Amino acid sequence: MTNDSPEEETRAPGSGGGGVGGGKGMTRRNRADDNVTMLTSSMDLHRAGRSRASSSSTDPAPSITSSLELSIQTRIFKIIVIGDSNVGKTCLTFRFTGGSFPDKTEATIGVDFREKAVVIQGETIKVQVWDTAGQERFRKSMVEHYYRNVHAVVFVYDVTKMASFRNLQTWIEECNGHRVSASVPRVLVGNKCDLVDQIQVPSNTALKFADSHNMLLFETSAKDPKESQNVDSIFMALACRLKAQKSLLYRDVEREDGRVRLTQQTETKSNCPC
Numbered sequence: 001m002t003n004d005s006p007e008e009e010t011r012a013p014g015s016g017g018g019g020v021g022g023g024k025g026m027t028r029r030n031r032a033d034d035n036v037t038m039l040t041s042s043m044d045l046h047r048a049g050r051s052r053a054s055s056s057s058t059d060p061a062p063s064i065t066s067s068l069e070l071s072i073q074t075r076i077f078k079i080i081v082i083g084d085s086n087v088g089k090t091c092l093t094f095r096f097t098g099g100s101f102p103d104k105t106e107a108t109i110g111v112d113f114r115e116k117a118v119v120i121q122g123e124t125i126k127v128q129v130w131d132t133a134g135q136e137r138f139r140k141s142m143v144e145h146y147y148r149n150v151h152a153v154v155f156v157y158d159v160t161k162m163a164s165f166r167n168l169q170t171w172i173e174e175c176n177g178h179r180v181s182a183s184v185p186r187v188l189v190g191n192k193c194d195l196v197d198q199i200q201v202p203s204n205t206a207l208k209f210a211d212s213h214n215m216l217l218f219e220t221s222a223k224d225p226k227e228s229q230n231v232d233s234i235f236m237a238l239a240c241r242l243k244a245q246k247s248l249l250y251r252d253v254e255r256e257d258g259r260v261r262l263t264q265q266t267e268t269k270s271n272c273p274c
């Protein structure tokens with residue numbers, strides 16, 4: 001939980017079309033493609049930044065150099081997770097980046113950053129997940145940062161709370177109000193499907209909504225370990241889509257204070273069959 005944000009000099013993808021997958025429909029138990037490999041477990045950017053900064057005084061120079069060389073080749077995709085408080089945004093991002101369900105969560109203040117390196121068709125990509133605060137009082141000063149240079153958006157509702165589903169329209173309007181391009185992929189996630197006896201949002205209602213906004217729908221549970229691959233699929237579908245549509249290579253530059261600065265470096269094109 002932090003109020004800091006990594007400084008960025010990226011720009012949102014300006015080309016490529018439509019929502020994720022380009023197709024509509026519910027994707028439940030969608031499996032990550034075989035071409036995709038998760039490389040690392042979760043890493044809090046700030047904690048990682050601090051440890052890199054502090055270790056730089058003791059580590060031998062060659063390892064710093066090779067780490068920088070490695071990072072120069074790595075593209076970073078910023079994905080923000082948006083939705084009402086308590087829908088499970090933190091738990092979903094934790095499940096994806098850390099592979100587990102947190103024992104205890106507190107309301108997110110500002111934003112939490114988590115990052116995971118994945119390999120898609122031989123290319124290592126850092127998926128940077130911004131877990132945003134659902135409570136208005138904890139997000140006020142951060143909203144601009146959430147949407148700045150975002151590459152994809154995950155809208156989350158709680159399948160056991162109809163109000164959280166109804167509020168999606170407000171979240172979409174906020175997103176649109178921050179000039180997020182229509183070409184930025186968006187997906188819809190209904191979380192807490194493990195609470196089968198309490199479901200208030202029927203799948204077909206959610207599917208209609210997703211279709212009308214050109215989004216894929218994922219119904220899943222951050223809590224149920226059997227759903228973990230489905231949670232991974234949410235972010236991997238976006239990463240695959242971004243890899244296919246993005247024509248920019250970003251350089252990850254470490255600054256002296258350990259914060260991350262991203263700069264556009266050169267152009268590449270790739271085709272992802274995911």
Ligand SMILES: Nc1nc2c(ncn2[C@@H]2O[C@H](COP(=O)(O)OP(=O)(O)OP(=O)(O)O)[C@@H](O)[C@H]2O)c(=O)[nH]1
Nearest residue numbers: 085086087088089090091105108134192221222223
């Ligand atoms: N049963 C069940 N509970 C869940 C699931 N995901 C999250 N929760 C619970 O829902 C509560 C809220 O989860 P969070 O991940 O903190 O919610 P959030 O959307 O990040 O909330 P804010 O930080 O306030 O925006 C916690 O008590 C979690 O344990 C799920 O898939 N199933």
